[in-house]
Amino acid sequence: MNEVAIVGIGMHPFGRHEGVTGMEQGAIAARAACKDAGISWHDVQFAVGGSHESGKPDRMVSMLGLTGLQFTNVSNGCATGGTALSTACNAIMAGMYDVGVALGFDKHPRGAFASNEPVHPVDGGLDWYGGSGMAINPQFFAMKINRYMTKHNISQRSLARVAAKATRNGAINPMAWRKKAFSEEEVLQSQMLAYPLTQYMFCSPGEGGVALVLCRADLAHKFTSKPIYVRSAVMRSRRFGSFEVKTSWLPPEEEVGPTVDASKAAFEQAGIGPEDVDVAQLQDTESGAEIMHMAENGFCEDGEQEHMLERGETEINGRLPVNTDGGCIANGEPIGASGLRQIYENVLQLRGDAGQRQVQNDPKVAYTHVYGSPGISGVTILSR
Amino acid sequence: MAQQVSVNEFVLDVSGDQPVLMGGRCEACGNVTFPVLQGCPKCTGTDIERVPLGREGTLWAWTVQGFPPKSPPYLGSNDPATFEPFGVGYVALPEVIVEGRLTEAEPAKLKEGMPMRLTVEKLFDNEDGDEVVTFAFAPMDAGE
Numbered sequence: 001m002n003e004v005a006i007v008g009i010g011m012h013p014f015g016r017h018e019g020v021t022g023m024e025q026g027a028i029a030a031r032a033a034c035k036d037a038g039i040s041w042h043d044v045q046f047a048v049g050g051s052h053e054s055g056k057p058d059r060m061v062s063m064l065g066l067t068g069l070q071f072t073n074v075s076n077g078c079a080t081g082g083t084a085l086s087t088a089c090n091a092i093m094a095g096m097y098d099v100g101v102a103l104g105f106d107k108h109p110r111g112a113f114a115s116n117e118p119v120h121p122v123d124g125g126l127d128w129y130g131g132s133g134m135a136i137n138p139q140f141f142a143m144k145i146n147r148y149m150t151k152h153n154i155s156q157r158s159l160a161r162v163a164a165k166a167t168r169n170g171a172i173n174p175m176a177w178r179k180k181a182f183s184e185e186e187v188l189q190s191q192m193l194a195y196p197l198t199q200y201m202f203c204s205p206g207e208g209g210v211a212l213v214l215c216r217a218d219l220a221h222k223f224t225s226k227p228i229y230v231r232s233a234v235m236r237s238r239r240f241g242s243f244e245v246k247t248s249w250l251p252p253e254e255e256v257g258p259t260v261d262a263s264k265a266a267f268e269q270a271g272i273g274p275e276d277v278d279v280a281q282l283q284d285t286e287s288g289a290e291i292m293h294m295a296e297n298g299f300c301e302d303g304e305q306e307h308m309l310e311r312g313e314t315e316i317n318g319r320l321p322v323n324t325d326g327g328c329i330a331n332g333e334p335i336g337a338s339g340l341r342q343i344y345e346n347v348l349q350l351r352g353d354a355g356q357r358q359v360q361n362d363p364k365v366a367y368t369h370v371y372g373s374p375g376i377s378g379v380t381i382l383s384r
Numbered sequence: 385m386a387q388q389v390s391v392n393e394f395v396l397d398v399s400g401d402q403p404v405l406m407g408g409r410c411e412a413c414g415n416v417t418f419p420v421l422q423g424c425p426k427c428t429g430t431d432i433e434r435v436p437l438g439r440e441g442t443l444w445a446w447t448v449q450g451f452p453p454k455s456p457p458y459l460g461s462n463d464p465a466t467f468e469p470f471g472v473g474y475v476a477l478p479e480v481i482v483e484g485r486l487t488e489a490e491p492a493k494l495k496e497g498m499p500m501r502l503t504v505e506k507l508f509d510n511e512d513g514d515e516v517v518t519f520a521f522a523p524m525d526a527g528e
Binding site: 111126127128129130131132133134135136139142143144146147150191192193194195196197240243247248249250251252 | 391392395396407415416417418419425426444445446447448449450451453454456457458459460470472473474476480481482483484485491496507516518519
């Protein structure tokens with residue numbers, strides 16, 4: 001089986017961009033990634049793209065060039081970027097192609113994501129679930145962290161620490177949307193959206209595009225002097241009993257979520273453990289998610305986050321830097337691009353090209369994790 | 385006097401003295417879902433019996449909805465000028481843990497494990513002047 005290397009990365013800045021469509025942002029990222037790898041769109045043998053609501057990604061060939069390549073569209077909610085990458089890796093590992101592009105983009109309207117399809121059967125009446133004031137994403141994240149905080153003694157101050165860190169990191173990231181650093185007090189005093197989560201603890205739907213050029217690892221040095229290798233790219237869906245977004249009921253028996261399953265499988269594939277990871281990008285839909293995902297991905301025991309955050313261990317200069325680019329909280333969440341943004345950041349960190357936010361531990365292994373509706377997780381492990 | 389009408393009779397029966405939630409019990413493995421599903425997500429069985437759920441349980445997880453939900457799908461008023469935050473939580477009934485609105489929206493008065501009982505809350509008045517209601521859980525020590 002072939003190994004896979006990332007030899008080119010490109011990004012359209014995240015944020016709000018009047019007059020630029022989501023797909024154009026994806027195309028700009030794709031051209032930048034090709035340029036970074038020193039190739040043209042002609043050299044791309046296949047592509048995998050994801051977008052939640054900015055059009056079918058394969059339509060992008062009319063902007064990039066009608067070369068006749070295979071172009072596969074993928075969609076897995078917030079984990080779409082992870083799916084794009086793992087699908088592209090599979091094609092190279094299987095020996096179907098040598099060089100391909102994984103990309104994602106989106107442009108969402110303002111305000112919290114709203115479901116426009118009923119989640120449950122509506123026999124004999126109205127859409128009772130959303131109709132009754134449920135099926136709202138922030139409620140799920142709030143209930144999950146509220147329960148976790150009670151069980152494992154996590155304070156609301158810790159939630160504020162995560163959000164403040166995200167905005168500090170975003171402030172030194174030229175590609176980030178939110179470049180204003182908030183203090184912990186400002187975070188705590190912003191509007192309470194879903195107890196215990198305040199407005200500044202949440203990410204917002206946004207815009208952006210990211211693309212990666214991937215190739216067979218043994219060809220990588222043709223394109224770059226700093227190839228980054230994909231050690232694992234794993235997707236998992238939920239099992240019976242895990243607590244997930246938009247579920248109107250749960251069985252009495254509890255099961256771990258898809259993040260735990262994806263993380264274990266990814267470490268197993270890579271043949272390393274959490275202690276080997278030098279920098280991590282973890283899904284931070286809101287600051288509670290980052291806290292829970294630290295433990296679900298194996299980086300600490302439940303409850304240890306309180307002291308880790310107090311001691312600044314997840315800061316850029318800490319023992320395990322987490323969300324060094326500001327995460328979803330500072331970058332917003334264009335669904336199709338979000339998971340690939342994490343990969344982009346980790347490639348920069350592993351190349352030593354992250355500028356002001358370069359981690360100082362001479363990173364060799366980098367980890368990404370996405371989580372999304374309806375209970376799906378994607379984990380990738382990269383190394384130099 | 386205005387009558388109470390269920391937001392969806394398939395999930396909430398308000399025809400008797402007390403409101404009742406309707407779940408689905410898998411005849412193969414006994415797993416209970418809310419609402420009734422056509423297949424069992426636990427054992428993949430397809431023989432599902434419609435059953436009334438117990439009306440009392442304990443609070444399993446909770447939050448407070450602090451901003452007006454988007455409408456649609458929300459059927460209640462989401463006018464920011466009059467919107468009042470409402471509680472949302474999961475309540476562990478004897479058969480299954482069910483998500484619902486909570487009549488209590490004050491964080492200091494909500495605690496995991498507290499006893500809760502099924503009740504109803506008004507969403508809106510329909511064209512016939514009836515109250516369209518959905519289900520909610522109320523703390524038991526607060527009475528009904």
